[in-house]
Amino acid sequence: MVPPLDEDSLIAxxxxxxxxxxxxxxxxxxxxxxxxxxxDLVVTVDALVAGGHFFAEDPPASIARKALRVNLSDLxxxxxxxxxxxxxxxxxxxxxxxxxxxxxxxLGEDAAGFACPLLGGDTVKxxxxxxxxxxxxxxxxxxxxxxxxGARAGDRLYVSGTIGDAALGLQLRLGRGAAAPGNxxxxxxxxxxxxxxxLRDALRRHASGAMDVSDGLVGDLAKMMxxxxxxxxxxxxxxxxxxxxxxxxxxxxAAFDIAVTGGDDYEILASVPEGEAEAYEAxxxxxxxxxxxxxxxxxxxxxxxFRDRGGTPKAFARGSFSHF
Amino acid sequence: MVPPLDEDSLIAxxxxxxxxxxxxxxxxxxxxxxxxxxxDLVVTVDALVAGGHFFAEDPPASIARKALRVNLSDLxxxxxxxxxxxxxxxxxxxxxxxxxxxxxxxLGEDAAGFACPLLGGDTVKxxxxxxxxxxxxxxxxxxxxxxxxGARAGDRLYVSGTIGDAALGLQLRLGRGAAAPGNxxxxxxxxxxxxxxxLRDALRRHASGAMDVSDGLVGDLAKMMxxxxxxxxxxxxxxxxxxxxxxxxxxxxAAFDIAVTGGDDYEILASVPEGEAEAYEAxxxxxxxxxxxxxxxxxxxxxxxFRDRGGTPKAFARGSFSHF
Numbered sequence: 001m002v003p004p005l006d007e008d009s010l011i012a013x014x015x016x017x018x019x020x021x022x023x024x025x026x027x028x029x030x031x032x033x034x035x036x037x038x039x040d041l042v043v044t045v046d047a048l049v050a051g052g053h054f055f056a057e058d059p060p061a062s063i064a065r066k067a068l069r070v071n072l073s074d075l076x077x078x079x080x081x082x083x084x085x086x087x088x089x090x091x092x093x094x095x096x097x098x099x100x101x102x103x104x105x106x107l108g109e110d111a112a113g114f115a116c117p118l119l120g121g122d123t124v125k126x127x128x129x130x131x132x133x134x135x136x137x138x139x140x141x142x143x144x145x146x147x148x149x150g151a152r153a154g155d156r157l158y159v160s161g162t163i164g165d166a167a168l169g170l171q172l173r174l175g176r177g178a179a180a181p182g183n184x185x186x187x188x189x190x191x192x193x194x195x196x197x198x199l200r201d202a203l204r205r206h207a208s209g210a211m212d213v214s215d216g217l218v219g220d221l222a223k224m225m226x227x228x229x230x231x232x233x234x235x236x237x238x239x240x241x242x243x244x245x246x247x248x249x250x251x252x253x254a255a256f257d258i259a260v261t262g263g264d265d266y267e268i269l270a271s272v273p274e275g276e277a278e279a280y281e282a283x284x285x286x287x288x289x290x291x292x293x294x295x296x297x298x299x300x301x302x303x304x305x306f307r308d309r310g311g312t313p314k315a316f317a318r319g320s321f322s323h324f
Numbered sequence: 325m326v327p328p329l330d331e332d333s334l335i336a337x338x339x340x341x342x343x344x345x346x347x348x349x350x351x352x353x354x355x356x357x358x359x360x361x362x363x364d365l366v367v368t369v370d371a372l373v374a375g376g377h378f379f380a381e382d383p384p385a386s387i388a389r390k391a392l393r394v395n396l397s398d399l400x401x402x403x404x405x406x407x408x409x410x411x412x413x414x415x416x417x418x419x420x421x422x423x424x425x426x427x428x429x430x431l432g433e434d435a436a437g438f439a440c441p442l443l444g445g446d447t448v449k450x451x452x453x454x455x456x457x458x459x460x461x462x463x464x465x466x467x468x469x470x471x472x473x474g475a476r477a478g479d480r481l482y483v484s485g486t487i488g489d490a491a492l493g494l495q496l497r498l499g500r501g502a503a504a505p506g507n508x509x510x511x512x513x514x515x516x517x518x519x520x521x522x523l524r525d526a527l528r529r530h531a532s533g534a535m536d537v538s539d540g541l542v543g544d545l546a547k548m549m550x551x552x553x554x555x556x557x558x559x560x561x562x563x564x565x566x567x568x569x570x571x572x573x574x575x576x577x578a579a580f581d582i583a584v585t586g587g588d589d590y591e592i593l594a595s596v597p598e599g600e601a602e603a604y605e606a607x608x609x610x611x612x613x614x615x616x617x618x619x620x621x622x623x624x625x626x627x628x629x630f631r632d633r634g635g636t637p638k639a640f641a642r643g644s645f646s647h648f
Contacts (some may be wrong), residue, residue: 008547027551028472029398029535030368030462041365045459046353047412047446074353088371088412088457124370128452135369135459138354148352211353223332223467227351 007123014100015087019118031119033083039277040138041264045272050092050129054191060099061106061190062170063130068110070214071136073266079146079204080138082116082197088128088133112286112320114197114216132198140204151228153299158280158291160196160268162242163217165189167262168255177255182244189242193266199291202283203268206276218316221269221304225297228271231306234295236260258303261316271297297301331447338424339411342432342441351542355443357407358425363463365407371457374416378515379497380453384423385430386515387454392434392537395460396519401536403470403528404462406440406521409474410643412457414450438521464528471539474533475552475595477623482604482615484520485542486566489513491586492579501579506568513566517590523615526607527592542640544593545628549621552595556628558619560584560638595621602622 009160035041050056050069058066068085087107091100111117116136140146151157171177171191196212203210209228209240213220216240226231241249241258249256270291272280277293284291295304306314340351344484359365372391374380382390392409399406411431415424435441440460464470475481493514495501519537527534533552537544541563563584565573573580594615596604601617608615619628631637 026400030366030402030404030469032469033365033367034466035359035365041357042354043357043410043443043459043461044414045410045444045446047414047448049448050412050453051451070352076350078354086367086369086459088369088459090373090455107365111496114510119367122369122457124371124373125376126452127373127375127455131414131451131455133371133446133457135367135410135412137367145354145356217380226336258560317547 006274010100010123010194011280014104015118018104018111019027031086032120033137035083035139038142038302040142040145040279041076042075042080042140042145043135044071045129045133045193046070046074047133049131053159058127058191060103062105062109065192067132067134068107068116069193069195070266071134072114072116073193073212073214075136075138076195076197076200077146077203077210077268078138078140079144079200080140081200083137083139084117084119085134086123089121089123090131091123092126092128092130134298142154144204146203146207146210148211148224150211151224151230151231151297152208152273153210153297155271155273156192156277156293157232157234157295157297157299158270158272158293159213159217159240160199160284160289162245163213163239163265164245164259164262165242165320166264167216168245168248170262170264171258177248180245180247185242185244190264193264194269195266196289197286197294199268199289202280202287203270206280207270207272210268210270213267213269215263216261217265217269218306220263224269225304229301230297231300231302232295232297232303232308236306237309238292238294240290240292255318262316326630332445334424339372339426339442339445342428342435352381352588353531355410355441356548358405359463362466364466364469365428366399366402366404366462366464366469367459367498368395369457369459370394370398374453382515384427388427388578389430389434389516391456392431392440393459393517393519394590395458395593396440397461397517397536397538398436398519399460399468400521400524401521401527401534401592402464403524404463404464404466405524406438407461407463407492408443408453408510409458409460410443411445413445413447414455416450449468452534461534463514470527470531470534472533472535473551475548475554476532477554479532479595479597479621480557480601480617481558481619481621482594482596482617483537483541484523484613484615486569487537487589487591488569488583488586489566490588491540491582492572494586494588495582503606504571506571507638509566509568514588517588519590520592520613522611523592523608523613526611528603530604530607531594531596534594537591537593539587540585541589541593542585542630543635548593549628553625554621555624555626556621558628560630561633562616562618564614564616581640
């Protein structure tokens with residue numbers, strides 16, 4: 001099918017209505033971003049490919065929401081306030097106006113809901129499946145971005161929310177796993193990440209380092225420790241699981257491994273100095289975000305040590321989800 | 325083939341060496357961009373797909389350079405000084421370390437040459453052909469971005485450099501067109517855009533509006549006039565052609581149509597108020613960039629009027645290159 005729209009009409013029809021003021025009505029080659037005085041601009045980019053990061057048959061609005069939210073999750077981990085985003089969209093052959101309308105609606109609703117307007121973009125024809133990348137902009141007080149590299153020996157390690165829901169939801173999408181109450185929750189966690197923006201002040205005030213858990217807790221923790229020049233000890237029994245995930249993992253060691261090594265959590269892993277731990281917990285509670293202490297940063301450059309409920313060290317065959 | 329590298333190793337090996345200071349060694353989820361005091365941040369994004377915007381078999385260094393330069397061309401048209409860029413790269417199955425090494429080398433050389441460092445990115449597996457998008461950041465004095473919407477009736481229209489070389493080069497790549505001296509020039513213009521960053525001060529000081537010509541002069545001029553709520557009269561004989569393009573177009577009306585409607589010029593189309601025209605020409609000359617007056621902005625909302633050498637109005641079947 002030859003789509004009935006050229007790129008300009010497509011932008012005017014679907015995307016201009018969801019653009020923010022800096023996007024200049026999407027009529028220009030460029031957008032203007034003005035960070036508030038005294039603030040640094042934080043920039044993050046995530047690319048998503050149908051079949052890799054979502055299913056091509058997912059609702060278009062859900063695909064759009066996920067693409068924006070995984071970037072907002074990065075901003076949250078850096079303690080940054082969203083300012084806006086740009087979208088590069090490669091549409092596969094056979095796209096329809098209905099599909100794009102639904103995509104733009106989901107994107108627009110999230111852009112409004114998270115106060116992160118569309119600023120600009122580019123729409124091209126894909127050579128294969130739907131591919132999109134979002135670059136999101138946020139602001140932090142100058143010099144105050146929460147770094148991935150900041151974890152220090154002695155810090156407590158916290159994760160927000162619950163771990164493994166989305167990875168177990170993906171298993172359900174792949175037809176693995178039995179029917180059970182709570183499966184809807186797992187499926188929804190896979191489809192609709194919830195960026196922890198509410199945690200950003202707590203992170204900026206109290207965390208030494210942070211990252212969002214997007215490729216699995218075990219692997220992402222290893223990344224953060226490598227970046228920080230440290231190691232860690234983690235108590236696997238302390239990793240917070242939702243009731244649905246706990247049900248899936250009860251007596252199923254393989255499911256638990258998936259929960260802690262699979263991707264798409266979009267929770268925040270933070271290192272917090274001992275003296276700040278109480279304040280961090282209080283600030284997170286005040287923000288309405290549950291956080292759980294799962295271990296400690298320790299000196300050294302070796303792999304993190306994971307202990308199971310009985311205290312036995314546990315190794316993981318596959319530390320994290322890799323798109324390669 | 326299963327590539328021998330996970331994403332982190334790939335980043336550390338190929339991309340970290342070309343990252344700028346704001347890129348934090350590409351070890352974080354995010355980069356920091358700090359516009360100079362009193363400056364606005366200008367953001368632009370361009371996506372490129374193998375088979376659409378370049379040939380998959382083009383030298384990897386050339387693909388990288390083109391991806392960066394088409395974005396730098398947008399910054400140039402806005403009068404912006406480059407600050408850095410992010411890269412979203414979807415690699416097709418079968419990529420090799422040699423390919424990526426060459427890609428990163430080309431990207432790094434251009435990043436250094438144009439003082440526009442890599443700040444961050446994301447690398448994923450493509451679902452089809454190589455797909456990449458770059459988001460580039462630039463700075464302009466607050467409120468001084470040169471808009472696409474600024475053309476006003478009475479302004480002169482200028483283009484920089486020469487028009488049509490890349491479109492004619494693409495024809496050669498497609499096996500159309502005869503062997504001729506100068507073909508190498510046309511082929512190189514297709515492969516290696518030359519962003520007109522040297523023109524940015526002249527544009528900021530003297531132009532009422534500007535855009536880069538990426539999808540063909542005829543169609544891009546129409547876009548700029550629509551965005552400005554104006555129309556235009558263009559003298560086709562005044563459109564500057566390189567000697568090689570002139571040779572290709574001599575006595576070949578179809579080749580001339582390709583030259584003025586084909587894409588990939590990456591020259592700057594600018595509207596300049598009559599009172600600023602002399603100063604614009606002088607500033608461009610001082611910057612070493614040839615500019616040619618090709619017509620005028622006129623009142624109205626109809627399509628631009630193109631006149632050929634004899635003054636006869638000429639219509640184009642196809643105004644611009646469309647990726648749809």
